[in-house]
Amino acid sequence: MNHMNKKRKRLIQLNPKWMRILHSTTALSLFAAAPLSLVSCGRNIVAGYAPKNEQEKAELDMESGKFSAAAERLNALLLEDPTNHSARSLLASAYAAQAGITALGLIKSAGSSSASGNSAQRFNAILPDATTQNLEWMDKACDNMAQIPLEARTTEIKLQYSLFFSAYAFLQVKYFTTQAEALASLSAEDATKLIQTLAQAAEAGGSSPLTKAASTFSTSISSASGDGITKVKTVLAASTP
Amino acid sequence: MILGKHQTTVSPLRAHENVSPTPVLQKLVVCASVLTLFSPAVLNADTLRKSAPLYENPFDLSAGGASLTRATQEGVFFSNPSLPALGRGVLRWIYGRTAVHFGADAIDLARTSFQKKKAGTLKVDSSFIESLLKTPIHIGNDVSLGFISAYGGFGIFQTLRADIEGRQYGSVGLPEVRTKAEAAAGLVASGSIPVGDTLALGASIKPSYAAETFESIALSDFSSGGSKQMLADLKTNTKYGYGVSVSLGATAQFRSQNFDLRLASTVDDVGQTKFSVAEVPPWKQTINLGIGIVPHTRKNALHCAYDLRDVKAAYGEHWTRRSRAGCKALFNSRVGIAAGYYQGWPSYGIVLNLTVMRLEAGSYTREFGTEAGTQGRRVYFVATGFEMP
Numbered sequence: 097m098n099h100m101n102k103k104r105k106r107l108i109q110l111n112p113k114w115m116r117i118l119h120s121t122t123a124l125s126l127f128a129a130a131p132l133s134l135v136s137c138g139r140n141i142v143a144g145y146a147p148k149n150e151q152e153k154a155e156l157d158m159e160s161g162k163f164s165a166a167a168e169r170l171n172a173l174l175l176e177d178p179t180n181h182s183a184r185s186l187l188a189s190a191y192a193a194q195a196g197i198t199a200l201g202l203i204k205s206a207g208s209s210s211a212s213g214n215s216a217q218r219f220n221a222i223l224p225d226a227t228t229q230n231l232e233w234m235d236k237a238c239d240n241m242a243q244i245p246l247e248a249r250t251t252e253i254k255l256q257y258s259l260f261f262s263a264y265a266f267l268q269v270k271y272f273t274t275q276a277e278a279l280a281s282l283s284a285e286d287a288t289k290l291i292q293t294l295a296q297a298a299e300a301g302g303s304s305p306l307t308k309a310a311s312t313f314s315t316s317i318s319s320a321s322g323d324g325i326t327k328v329k330t331v332l333a334a335s336t337p
Numbered sequence: 338m339i340l341g342k343h344q345t346t347v348s349p350l351r352a353h354e355n356v357s358p359t360p361v362l363q364k365l366v367v368c369a370s371v372l373t374l375f376s377p378a379v380l381n382a383d384t385l386r387k388s389a390p391l392y393e394n395p396f397d398l399s400a401g402g403a404s405l406t407r408a409t410q411e412g413v414f415f416s417n418p419s420l421p422a423l424g425r426g427v428l429r430w431i432y433g434r435t436a437v438h439f440g441a442d443a444i445d446l447a448r449t450s451f452q453k454k455k456a457g458t459l460k461v462d463s464s465f466i467e468s469l470l471k472t473p474i475h476i477g478n479d480v481s482l483g484f485i486s487a488y489g490g491f492g493i494f495q496t497l498r499a500d501i502e503g504r505q506y507g508s509v510g511l512p513e514v515r516t517k518a519e520a521a522a523g524l525v526a527s528g529s530i531p532v533g534d535t536l537a538l539g540a541s542i543k544p545s546y547a548a549e550t551f552e553s554i555a556l557s558d559f560s561s562g563g564s565k566q567m568l569a570d571l572k573t574n575t576k577y578g579y580g581v582s583v584s585l586g587a588t589a590q591f592r593s594q595n596f597d598l599r600l601a602s603t604v605d606d607v608g609q610t611k612f613s614v615a616e617v618p619p620w621k622q623t624i625n626l627g628i629g630i631v632p633h634t635r636k637n638a639l640h641c642a643y644d645l646r647d648v649k650a651a652y653g654e655h656w657t658r659r660s661r662a663g664c665k666a667l668f669n670s671r672v673g674i675a676a677g678y679y680q681g682w683p684s685y686g687i688v689l690n691l692t693v694m695r696l697e698a699g700s701y702t703r704e705f706g707t708e709a710g711t712q713g714r715r716v717y718f719v720a721t722g723f724e725m726p
Contacts, residue, residue, distance in 0.1 A: 138682070138683060138702065138713065138715065139683075139710075140680075140681040140682050140702075140704075140709055140710035140713060141678055141681050141683075142657040142660060142678075142680070142681030142709050142710065143657070143681060143709055143710020143711075144710075145656075145657050145709075146655055146657040146658070146681075146708040146709040146710050146711075147655055147708055148708065149706065149707045149708050149711065152706055152707055152708075152711055152712075153711065155504070155506060155507070155508065156706075156711070156712060158505075158506035158510075159471075159504060159505060159506060182508050182509050185509035185510050186506065186508070186509055186510045188510060189506055189509070189510025189511075190510075192510075193506070198505065198506075199510065199511050199512065200505055200511075200512045250509070251555075252507075252509050252511050252555040253509055255511060256509065256510055256511055
């Protein structure tokens with residue numbers, strides 16, 4: 097029995113040399129852990145093993161201004177699930193942001209805009225440059241908003257819808273009113289596009305100054321004389337700064 | 338007065354009393370199996386409460402939150418009620434503690450605002466509001482008071498965690514303010530008994546009031562009703578109720594002169610914790626496993642541990658969110674330092690035991706994303722209190 101106890105004791109009580117090594121190792125591991133926290137710059141060491149929530153990552157990309165990365169993630173998500181309407185609305189936001197347009201910016205600027213003149217001239221100041229690239233981004237943004245079925249449009253989506261369509265309409269107006277040659281070469285297709293954009297902006301309703309202005313602008317075109325293209329040209333010419 | 342007294346060193350004189358781990362391990366497995374019989378019902382309602390304990394001692398958080406095999410003071414009530422039975426002496430502590438937690442971002446914003454105010458350049462304009470929108474605010478506090486002996490203890494506790502986060506691009510692209518808060522206050526009582534020389538069993542009961550709210554307010558809500566709408570929504574979405582949470586714990590300790598190994602299993606919210614108000618989602622039953630090694634001398638100890646919480650994933654969290662790992666080094670029962678990884682995020686802290694007064698400070702990172710590593714926010718804490726051995 098004594099023999100058994102001694103044997104058991106030997107098994108559990110390690111050689112002092114090994115105990116010292118064990119102590120040093122564990123102590124070192126602790127003291128290594130604190131600097132590691134700093135070396136890892138606060139990174140998460142298990143993130144690589146965690147599942148990825150691409151939509152959440154896209155939201156975070158948006159917050160940090162990585163709009164194209166967000167758009168890439170959201171497009172991949174929508175390929176898998178085209179009915180993910182919140183992802184589509186966020187994608188529209190990513191495209192608009194690449195054109196320099198944000199919902200918050202529009203509401204803030206449109207509310208505080210004190211520029212005199214008609215609505216088109218007022219919004220020229222708060223909209224980005226009317227470059228072909230920016231128009232393309234807004235076209236993509238509005239195209240995505242339009243893909244969200246009416247019944248799936250929440251209050252938030254409706255607000256974003258009206259803001260983006262209004263902004264896109266006034267960006268088109270800015271394009272034609274700030275470049276003389278653009279207005280001269282305005283095609284029937286361009287005119288139809290503008291009328292449609294304004295109609296879609298009005299369709300969602302909303303009480304923001306931008307949406308109201310879009311509605312007023314649309315009414316001005318309707319009440320002008322002539323055919324479609326002439327009406328648009330007349331109103332645009334009157335809006336030229 | 339002694340740090341983690343109940344888990345500290347083993348007298349060399351008692352080292353010979355150690356027995357072969359195998360039968361004890363079997364006992365532990367049997368205990369864990371019995372505990373797992375309380376399988377939770379499948380619940381659809383979601384709750385903010387996940388696999389984390391109802392209350393976490395701040396110093397334990399700074400050690401990565403791995404507290405199943407060794408917890409600090411009042412932490413034993415919530416992490417593993419069997420732990421007190423493993424230490425020496427009958428009377429452990431009469432304690433009181435207050436801790437405050439602040440998110441690093443909010444501290445930075447407050448510091449900048451204070452400097453601007455001092456310089457007379459602080460303006461509450463749109464840029465200030467925008468910076469508020471971009472600055473997540475996290476605050477928290479814990480208060481506890483109680484008594485712990487080798488056979489259990491009782492106490493009162495209160496804990497709160499609140500987060501406000503503004504997003505320029507919310508879930509659909511519009512600006513959004515997200516508010517999330519969890520709070521609980523109540524009584525706690527526990528009992529623990531040693532079974533042989535290596536096993537301890539314990540149970541705790543926590544009758545408490547719990548409240549939680551989660552509200553996501555998009556720009557359209559603000560435009561239609563402003564802050565009044567936000568407050569009204571918050572009030573509507575705040576759920577609170579009374580419930581009694583029960584936890585069971587089993588810990589096995591294999592000791593030698595300078596090295597201990599601990600294995601622990603607990604079941605929290607046994608059979609699920611239901612609340613007096615039906616709208617409050619029940620807390621699901623979780624089963625937790627932990628392993629810890631404790632090389633030590635008579636006066637100093639190092640405890641390194643890994644906990645896997647909610648092994649059956651009742652809350653549906655990935656294992657990376659349920660993992661806690663870290664080390665605590667305790668020197669002469671006076672000073673303790675800790676470092677670890679809480680859900681994979683680094684954490685660290687220090688504790689000073691000044692006769693009766695106790696000071697703790699440190700930092701950890703809370704995960705605000707749905708998955709580990711998505712959106713960590715650094716949180717600093719300071720805790721002060723007393724303990725009378």
